[in-house]
Amino acid sequence: MSTAILDGVSKTYGGTTALHPTSLTLESAVVGLLGPNGAGKTTMQRLLATAMPPTTGRIVVAGHEVTGSHADRVQARRRIGYLPQEVVFPRGMTAFGFLDYIAVLKEWKDSGRRHREVRRVLELVQLDDSGSMKVTKLSGGQRRRLSIAQALLGAPELLILDEPTTGLDPEQRAALRGLLSGLPGTVLISTHQTEDVSALCDRVIVLDGGRVRFDGSVPDLLATAAGRVHLGATPTPGAVHTWKTGNGLIRSVGGQPAPDSSSVDPSVEDAYLLLRAEPQPTEGVNR
Amino acid sequence: MQHLTDTELLDLVTQGDEPALRELVERHTGWLLLRLRRRTGDEALAQEALHDAFLTVWRRAGTFRGDGDVGAWLWGIAIRQLVSRLRKRAAPVPVSARVVSALSPTVRSAEDELLVAVEHGSVGDALRALSPELRQVLQATVIDGALDPRGGRTAGDPPGNGEESDADRPVEVEGAAAARRGVVTVGATNQGWHVDQPLWSAYAGGRLDAAAEVSVEAHVASCADCRRAAGATVSPATVEAVWRSVQAEITRPEPPRALRWLRRAGVGESELVLLGAADAVTLPWLTAIGGAVACALVSGLIGWRQEAVFLGLAPLVPMLAVVAAFDATDSLREVGAATPYSKLRLALLRTTAALAVALPVTLLLGLTVPGLHAVAFSWLVPGLALSSGALLLLGWLSPWASGGVLTLGWLTTVSVAVGAGGTGVVTGGVTQALLAVACLPLAGLVAVRATTRTLRGAEG
Numbered sequence: 001m002s003t004a005i006l007d008g009v010s011k012t013y014g015g016t017t018a019l020h021p022t023s024l025t026l027e028s029a030v031v032g033l034l035g036p037n038g039a040g041k042t043t044m045q046r047l048l049a050t051a052m053p054p055t056t057g058r059i060v061v062a063g064h065e066v067t068g069s070h071a072d073r074v075q076a077r078r079r080i081g082y083l084p085q086e087v088v089f090p091r092g093m094t095a096f097g098f099l100d101y102i103a104v105l106k107e108w109k110d111s112g113r114r115h116r117e118v119r120r121v122l123e124l125v126q127l128d129d130s131g132s133m134k135v136t137k138l139s140g141g142q143r144r145r146l147s148i149a150q151a152l153l154g155a156p157e158l159l160i161l162d163e164p165t166t167g168l169d170p171e172q173r174a175a176l177r178g179l180l181s182g183l184p185g186t187v188l189i190s191t192h193q194t195e196d197v198s199a200l201c202d203r204v205i206v207l208d209g210g211r212v213r214f215d216g217s218v219p220d221l222l223a224t225a226a227g228r229v230h231l232g233a234t235p236t237p238g239a240v241h242t243w244k245t246g247n248g249l250i251r252s253v254g255g256q257p258a259p260d261s262s263s264v265d266p267s268v269e270d271a272y273l274l275l276r277a278e279p280q281p282t283e284g285v286n287r
Numbered sequence: 288m289q290h291l292t293d294t295e296l297l298d299l300v301t302q303g304d305e306p307a308l309r310e311l312v313e314r315h316t317g318w319l320l321l322r323l324r325r326r327t328g329d330e331a332l333a334q335e336a337l338h339d340a341f342l343t344v345w346r347r348a349g350t351f352r353g354d355g356d357v358g359a360w361l362w363g364i365a366i367r368q369l370v371s372r373l374r375k376r377a378a379p380v381p382v383s384a385r386v387v388s389a390l391s392p393t394v395r396s397a398e399d400e401l402l403v404a405v406e407h408g409s410v411g412d413a414l415r416a417l418s419p420e421l422r423q424v425l426q427a428t429v430i431d432g433a434l435d436p437r438g439g440r441t442a443g444d445p446p447g448n449g450e451e452s453d454a455d456r457p458v459e460v461e462g463a464a465a466a467r468r469g470v471v472t473v474g475a476t477n478q479g480w481h482v483d484q485p486l487w488s489a490y491a492g493g494r495l496d497a498a499a500e501v502s503v504e505a506h507v508a509s510c511a512d513c514r515r516a517a518g519a520t521v522s523p524a525t526v527e528a529v530w531r532s533v534q535a536e537i538t539r540p541e542p543p544r545a546l547r548w549l550r551r552a553g554v555g556e557s558e559l560v561l562l563g564a565a566d567a568v569t570l571p572w573l574t575a576i577g578g579a580v581a582c583a584l585v586s587g588l589i590g591w592r593q594e595a596v597f598l599g600l601a602p603l604v605p606m607l608a609v610v611a612a613f614d615a616t617d618s619l620r621e622v623g624a625a626t627p628y629s630k631l632r633l634a635l636l637r638t639t640a641a642l643a644v645a646l647p648v649t650l651l652l653g654l655t656v657p658g659l660h661a662v663a664f665s666w667l668v669p670g671l672a673l674s675s676g677a678l679l680l681l682g683w684l685s686p687w688a689s690g691g692v693l694t695l696g697w698l699t700t701v702s703v704a705v706g707a708g709g710t711g712v713v714t715g716g717v718t719q720a721l722l723a724v725a726c727l728p729l730a731g732l733v734a735v736r737a738t739t740r741t742l743r744g745a746e747g
Contacts, residue, residue: 077625084621087619089618097540101560107627130306
């Protein structure tokens, strides 16, 4: 059974369309959302998280239509964990107190069970020895992990994470990957870190200008760039991007290969850059 | 953490460093637990006392004066917690029935029981065999921090500088059948004498004779190596259990003092968490009290149109208290948006908590200021209408923007109305009725908005 369905969902702010009518189905998997700033990633995630209503279309989460009745929306919210792009902590809260507060909002009424759950998610993000610390005394990475912990409360079926790796060092990012890859249900991650997508995601969706530009597996995305990335002494003519690598050779993404260049395996970033360079479709429903 | 000294760890604990406390727990649980067990014979009670002791360390680490051994200080705390636990118990610790019966029930305190356990048990027999001077030192050491919070030091000793005092040193048990036979060499000096693993095991199992037991206890209060050796006799699971129980306590958020009476009044624990988070109730209450006092002072001291000034200011007090209640956790609005908790319930909870203080305080102060009796109640309905308006505006504006808009609007309205026809325009029955009626659709709109769309300030 699908965890989430977007059916012709769009969002318009005033005269600006942040998300064109989009239809997607999310199954149990780790799904990466890639796209430049303003592509509609955060809008799509906020819509799925029920943080705002869509302008058109219908959203279903775990069988409950969030665009329907209030009761259905509440049912859906019981199955959602949401990490916004930025969490500003109120002053005076401890790490444990913050999670305890969110846990109450997630309807954990029994204090004993709630506290156990808080300790569980603190352990998951390796903050189990920092529960009593004031949030203001935590480092940036610790605060980000605390923000992630609140989304994990209650083991939600749909976990929506908006740029979760921002502010994390490589070790912490690796630990987060380990954590997310072991979770059941659907994890939807928006990120600018293409290496996170290639390392973690079963499926990748590329958004651009409020439209879905690509929807498929990581190997499928890589296949779109096969034979289009070259390494040589000179840049290839017409390349989308070129840069000098550590060994002195020029890596060219796209363009016509120069005679002295050789084709290399593309990365997710190469494929993404090539996709972005292609002209955008302007009509039709995203599927 | 492992490279830090106990004193350095305590310094960190004073700053709220949880890993530092954990390190202290891991370092000291073994020997402290062994000693507590020897005092009570009740494993659960010993663990509870230890739990309490580490909680005390967490809360009062700053009281360590740095003039002695941390181990001795910890033991002083632990034994006091044991005494405290014993006091709360209906049944006394198991001691010799003969000795207990000799004591009057009216004087048998927890300290008595400990003293009895030590002085009239096998330890006491051995103590009596020692010289009076040595016995005095030993008794003060063994009866420990129950008498001296520094632990392990007689009252007359000068403060130490980290060196062992006489009482801390292992005892020279010359000529006495006091050493543990077969383990401690009779006549051995304190130089190089340590409590090794077998000796700890013998101590834990109660297989030492009295003087050897005293020696062990006196020595470990100041010997970190021997304390570490004790750790091996206590299972890691026990240490972890002690830490978990301590951690559960220190991380559990305690509602602000102002809210504890609400708990006694039957308010649910979940509601207290919501109200207590990030000053979500302290701030509105302070706003209410401060606003009401300011309102009364300005109205009372100003010599011009006193009633009009009061009518202009007093209705703002509850509205601003409500705004403050929503502002406290406004930054978590986006996080809360995806949670299932009823936004309407949350809004009502916060509003009720804010108004519960703002309304009576403003009313009381209005009644106490001379010259305001005629309008002492007239501000109530406008105050409620403004509060309802604030709740509605919170759907679009930030809390303080909502408060600002309403403050400006209300002051302008009152100025114009009073200028046109005096305070009667506001206090008149028609105006009051209209405002009261306006509250109903406002409240309805708030309810509809909270259940259909997102509500700013109410986390969604």
